[in-house]
Amino acid sequence: MTILRERLDDNPQKVEGSFSRKHGTLRVSGDKMHFWSPCLDLTIIEADDSSTHGTDTRGESDPRPVDVKSAAGPATKVWGTFSPRPEIWVGFVFAIGVCAVIAFISLLFAIAQLMLGHTPWALLVPIGAILVGVGVYTSAIVGQGLSIGEMYRIRSYLDECLKEAESRAQLHPPTRTDSSSQL
Numbered sequence: 460m461t462i463l464r465e466r467l468d469d470n471p472q473k474v475e476g477s478f479s480r481k482h483g484t485l486r487v488s489g490d491k492m493h494f495w496s497p498c499l500d501l502t503i504i505e506a507d508d509s510s511t512h513g514t515d516t517r518g519e520s521d522p523r524p525v526d527v528k529s530a531a532g533p534a535t536k537v538w539g540t541f542s543p544r545p546e547i548w549v550g551f552v553f554a555i556g557v558c559a560v561i562a563f564i565s566l567l568f569a570i571a572q573l574m575l576g577h578t579p580w581a582l583l584v585p586i587g588a589i590l591v592g593v594g595v596y597t598s599a600i601v602g603q604g605l606s607i608g609e610m611y612r613i614r615s616y617l618d619e620c621l622k623e624a625e626s627r628a629q630l631h632p633p634t635r636t637d638s639s640s641q642l
Contacts, residue, residue: 460503462620462627474616485617486544487609494547495602499613502538537621541610543602554595562588 460478463485467475476485483501486492542548565584572579 462624463501463617466616466620466623470616474613485613487612491609493605493609495605496544496609497541497606497613498544499610499617500540500542501617504536504538537617539617541613543599547602551595551599555592558588558592558595561585 460480460483463476463483464478473488473491474485475488476483478484481503483503485499485501487496543551562585565581565588568584569579569581572581
């Protein structure tokens with residue numbers, strides 16, 4: 460995380476981010492950001508913390524994390540997930556939720572119409588809600604396609620930082636704060 464933080468000031472990929480000790484978020488800088496621009500959420504797990512992560516239900520190793528090994532130290536796993544920006548994600552979830560609620564209420568109204576012997580015109584509303592939901596989902600897929608170049612840019616920045624972290628770890632192995640040599 461230190462290297463990711465240090466390199467933010469001058470990186471050719473125009474990536475910005477925010478970091479804590481074991482978590483971070485990378486995104487495209489503000490002047491290059493679009494509506495569909497993604498975020499990369501990172502989690503760093505030390506080797507002794509990985510007993511709960513990195514295995515699937517069958518006990519096999521999960522190939523998704525990137526292992527960074529120092530010459531003398533344990534492996535560190537870097538987990539990353541690309542996702543839309545939080546405000547965009549909330550908008551998509553809200554739009555799909557509103558469509559579902561409208562469809563449900565209109566179905567109830569249509570059932571009432573049928574029970575009263577009227578023409579169930581309310582059955583047209585769920586069809587419209589489904590079409591709007593499909594439109595929202597389609598726009599999410601299109602946004603993923605538009606953001607591929609930005610995802611590659613963020614990923615190349617992360618790869619460069621991981622290479623630098625690995626070379627630093629080989630030159631100066633980290634000391635563990637919980638080692639028995641400390642008093």
